[in-house]
Amino acid sequence: xxxxxxxxxxxxxxxxxxxxxxxxxxxxxxxxxxxxxxxxxxxxxxxxxxxxxxxxxxxxxxxxxxxxxxxxxxxxxxxxxxxxxxxxxxxxxxxxxxxxxxxxxxxxxxxxxxxxxxxxxxxxxxxxxxxxxxxxxxxxxxxxxxxxxxxxxxxxxxxxxxxxxxxxxxxxxxxxxxxxxxxxxxxxxxxxxxxxxxxxxxxxxxxxxxxxxxxxxxxxxxxxxxxxxxxxxxxxxxxxxxxxxxxxxxxxxxxxxxxxxxxxxxxxxxxxxxxxxxxxxxxxxxx
Amino acid sequence: xxxxxxxxxxxxxxxxxxxxxxxxxxxxxxxxxxxxxxxxxxxxxxxxxxxxxxxxxxxxxxxxxxxxxxxxxxxxxxxxxxxxxxxxxxxxxxxxxxxxxxxxxxxxxxxxxxxxxxxxxxxxxxxxxxxxxxxxxxxxxxxxxxxxxxxxxxxxxxxxxxxxxx
Numbered sequence: 001x002x003x004x005x006x007x008x009x010x011x012x013x014x015x016x017x018x019x020x021x022x023x024x025x026x027x028x029x030x031x032x033x034x035x036x037x038x039x040x041x042x043x044x045x046x047x048x049x050x051x052x053x054x055x056x057x058x059x060x061x062x063x064x065x066x067x068x069x070x071x072x073x074x075x076x077x078x079x080x081x082x083x084x085x086x087x088x089x090x091x092x093x094x095x096x097x098x099x100x101x102x103x104x105x106x107x108x109x110x111x112x113x114x115x116x117x118x119x120x121x122x123x124x125x126x127x128x129x130x131x132x133x134x135x136x137x138x139x140x141x142x143x144x145x146x147x148x149x150x151x152x153x154x155x156x157x158x159x160x161x162x163x164x165x166x167x168x169x170x171x172x173x174x175x176x177x178x179x180x181x182x183x184x185x186x187x188x189x190x191x192x193x194x195x196x197x198x199x200x201x202x203x204x205x206x207x208x209x210x211x212x213x214x215x216x217x218x219x220x221x222x223x224x225x226x227x228x229x230x231x232x233x234x235x236x237x238x239x240x241x242x243x244x245x246x247x248x249x250x251x252x253x254x255x256x257x258x259x260x261x262x263x264x265x266x267x268x269x270x271x272x273x274x275x276x277x278x279x280x281x282x283x284x285x286x287x
Numbered sequence: 288x289x290x291x292x293x294x295x296x297x298x299x300x301x302x303x304x305x306x307x308x309x310x311x312x313x314x315x316x317x318x319x320x321x322x323x324x325x326x327x328x329x330x331x332x333x334x335x336x337x338x339x340x341x342x343x344x345x346x347x348x349x350x351x352x353x354x355x356x357x358x359x360x361x362x363x364x365x366x367x368x369x370x371x372x373x374x375x376x377x378x379x380x381x382x383x384x385x386x387x388x389x390x391x392x393x394x395x396x397x398x399x400x401x402x403x404x405x406x407x408x409x410x411x412x413x414x415x416x417x418x419x420x421x422x423x424x425x426x427x428x429x430x431x432x433x434x435x436x437x438x439x440x441x442x443x444x445x446x447x448x449x450x451x452x453x
Binding site: 001002003004005006007008010034035038039041042043051053055079102103104105106108109189190191 | 290292308309310312315331332336339342345346347348350351352355356402406416417418420421
């Protein structure tokens with residue numbers, strides 16, 4: 001199908017974009033990379049009165065380091081992040097996760113901020129924001145505010161962003177050099193939406209695990225942290241038994257739905273399996 | 288009725304001007320307004336990859352962009368691959384390895400494979416399978432497509448090294 005008619009604006013600055021959004025009072029949609037919104041418009045699942053296209057705002061595309069933070073402009077393309085040396089050095093988990101995001105031609109256009117604002121339950125980028133405890137910077141009529149990952153994702157396609165706000169920046173604490181990490185995902189075909197995915201980061205001190213972070217995609221209405229599994233690893237270490245217990249906790253914590261791709265029970269099972277695989281691969285063989 | 292926009296873009300090295308309403312998809316603009324029907328439309332929601340083109344040097348879905356967004360852009364479509372009636376090495380390899388059956392996915396397959404080979408000039412078979420996974424072939428003729436991409440990769444590497452040797 002073809003999209004319904006809409007008014008089109010391509011502002012040159014965030015201020016200008018915000019002014020247009022305000023003028024349409026909730027009836028305009030922000031267009032980032034378009035890899036989710038345009039299909040919805042082609043199907044007429046989305047019929048906004050106006051489109052505010054952020055693709056002509058160069059100030060929203062950057063990757064910078066500031067102290068212990070990596071700051072990424074919301075319109076930075078996924079493809080650029082994939083090959084960026086700073087991302088490879090400071091956020092290797094994000095780099096690994098990006099390989100699971102759609103395909104190279106969709107990553108050419110898809111942006112980091114667009115994926116987060118869209119908040120698809122099976123998307124990898126929100127999962128990475130959760131596991132790395134990142135935050136977004138949002139600008140709106142009332143000015144600028146920061147929203148932590150744990151306060152951002154409410155339900156499928158639903159965030160705590162206000163209708164007139166735009167994500168301008170995504171921030172991640174740089175991963176400490178010794179962080180072990182892995183992303184494990186199950187999808188029917190490469191590049192398909194995740195049926196289930198788990199991302200993990202681990203900081204170790206000898207036999208102990210001083211910090212464990214785990215988050216999901218595809219197994220609930222929004223990406224969540226697997227806090228009970230994290231607690232098991234932090235309290236009991238990374239023995240096979242502890243990892244098995246963490247996997248059981250992970251499976252028990254999630255609340256997946258059934259659909260054509262898999263039943264709730266199947267997704268719950270996968271959550272446990274992928275948790276065990278992710279932790280095992282992160283810590284590596286022989287440890 | 289929303290205002291129409293005047294756009295100017297380069298396709299296969301040639302400059303075009305056109306008018307379009309905002310909802311005009313880039314793929315429809317290429318086919319209907321510019322008459323460049325080599326790029327195909329399949330699913331119209333970014334899944335099948337038949338409409339894949341080069342947008343400013345990178346493969347992208349032309350069904351997931353509005354024509355107005357291509358104002359000032361440089362595009363390459365399947366019509367731009369052959370030079371002076373000589374097939375591109377990848378097209379030649381598709382011909383030799385019978386890598387097309389009905390041919391519907393071929394324009395997207397060629398562009399996606401070229402973009403992939405630019406990021407990975409010496410891929411393994413598994414990497415080729417992953418590299419072309421963004422385009423669906425409903426004839427399921429993947430075996431010969433993979434062969435063709437592998438053969439073209441080798442021809443393109445040899446051509447590049449002999450260029451550098453001269």
